[in-house]
Amino acid sequence: MGKRVKTGYPGVYGTPHATRKHGIKPDLYIEITYRLDGKKKWEGLGWMSQGMTPLKASKILMDLKEAHRTGHGLRTVAAHRELAKEEAEERLEAEKVAAREATTxxxxxxxxxxxxxxxxxxxxxxxxxxxxxxxxxxxxxxxxxxxxxxxxxxxxxxxxxxxxxxxxxxxxxxxxxxxxxxxxxxxxxxxxxxxxxxVRLPQQDNKRQRFLTPQEARLLLEYLAERSPLSHDMAVVSLFSGMRFGEIASLEWQDVDFPDGRILIRDPKNSQNRYAFITGEIAAVLRRHHSGQRSGLVFVSRTGGRIDRISKAYTRVVDELFNEGVTDPRLRVCFHTLRHTYASWLVQKGVDLYSVKELMGHSDFKMTTRYSHLAPEGLRKAAKVVEGSLGDGVSPKVGVVMRGPWPT
Incomplete structure (x- = not known):
């Protein structure tokens, strides 16, 4: 850049570019000079090739001097630029807000x-x-x-x-x-x-009511063993642990603890990790799939990846065996029926509902109490615990000995 030269406008100067032209003349970098608080100040405004002219610069300088004289307005070009920058940012933000508000x-x-x-x-x-x-x-x-x-x-x-x-x-x-x-x-x-x-959602009792008897479960597994061994093995795990299909499909070997007989179920539906326990039936299945690996999926698809859906073979088998003519979805057999069957068998065999809740991984005890009707004998036995607490031969009216048969 060369030496500053006067432009013909008071307080406005231009510095020529060493090589670049603006028209036939050297491009000029326009500056203004004025006194601010008693000190001489220089401020650059821009190149003529970018639209700045001595006339524009002179008008800017006049505005600054007027602000100095009156005490109103911005007193420097830098302050004007900062204000312009803030206004531009505000406009941009307003445009973004408007665009978001209009987003469909x-x-x-x-x-x-x-x-x-x-x-x-x-x-x-x-x-x-x-x-x-x-x-x-x-x-x-x-x-x-x-x-x-x-x-x-x-x-x-x-x-x-x-x-x-x-x-x-x-x-x-x-x-x-x-x-x-x-x-x-x-x-x-x-x-x-x-x-x-x-908005009130329509209500319907979608709780599955169908569970398999041991005879039906054996029949299902026999058919699956012939048509889809992989579906058979996944069904066994669900039937004897209550695990959901997604939990079985995501099961990895590092979560299988053979010595302790437990399976860690990570990140299940209710987000609370829990354990399932390895029964003899589950152990037999795991042994068929285990070849010494310590990591990776237990059950893999034909391509070696995660199985993302229940096989068509399973659906065809349960439809043939159990679903013909059944239209109520609560009574149709599906893969989730195996989990429902596991809980039902537990209750029928006298397992208390709290233990069933923990084994099933229910987040709400209400989900577990739906199985309570399957244990009438267990409830009757529990109720009988208090029988005779008043002593032999003592009626509910304390101190009066019953004589003869109980009234009907």
Whole structure:
């Protein structure tokens, strides 16, 4: 850069670039000079090739001098720049807020929510995609998240009810919408609680009532052994431990403690780790799959990865054996029936409900009490414990000896 030169405007100078031209003349870097608090101050404004001119610089200098004279306004170019920067940042933030406030369910689903669902099982992904396409998107796709109301959620419910969808399916759809909302809250798109609590879900008793007798369980295992040995082995583990399909599919060898006879179930459905115990039946299955490895999945798919869904062979077998003509889902046999059977057998054999709760990993004792009706003899025996506490031959009216038979 060369030496500063006057521009013809008082207090405005230009420094020529050594090589760069602006038109036919050297490009000039424009500066102004003025006194601030009695001291001479220089401030650069920019190159002529970038739009700065001596005339613009002169007007800026006049504004600064007026601020100095009156005591109102910004007194330096640096202060103007800082203000402009802050205003630009505020505008940008306002634009971001406006864009977020205008974000629709569909935009959020496509750009934020859906890309994060890859870690879910293939079955869950397929179910959510179907619920979104068929029931959620038609009602909510164009609705801005910030303008979402319970009324719109009610519309989703009513459309699904009219189409004959079960309460369980409607609840699943609400669950997906709730997940979208939670993620939107996390990322600052919405700031209010999910309005689902203001919409009453249709109620239905979906608790499975069907469990297998020992004879039915033997028949099932015989068929599975012939058609799908892997399904047979996973069924045995569930039948004798109460483990869910997902827990069995995720089971790794480092969680199997052969010496102690226990299996650690990590990160189950209710998020509370628990232990299952290795019975003789389970031990036989594990031995067939164990070849000395200390890590990795116990049960693997044909490609060597995690099994992400119940085999079609299992479904075909239970349909053939137990589900023909059965329309009530609570009475149909599925893989979860094995877990239900395990709990039912425990209660029938006199195991107390607290122990059943711990073995099943129930988070709420109410889930366990559904099995209490299977132990009438156990309850009768428990009730008889207090019999005779008043002493032999003493009636409930203390001190009066009963004579003759008990009145009827």
């Amino acid at each position: 369910f569909e935009e959020f689903w496509l750009n934020v929510y859906w890309p994060l669902q890859r870690e879910k099982s293939a079955r869950s992904i397929a179910t959510e995609a179907s619920l979104w396409k068929l029931w959620i998107a038609p009602q909510l796709a164009d609705v801005a998240l910030m303008k979402f109301t319970p009324f719109q959620l009610e519309k989703v419910k009513q459309v699904m009810l009219k189409a004959g969808k079960s309460p369980k399916t409607i609840k699943y759809a609400f669950g997906v919408i709730s997940q979208i909302w939670s993620l939107a809250q996390r990322d600052g798109y919405v700031f209010t609680p999910f309005p689902g609590g203001q």
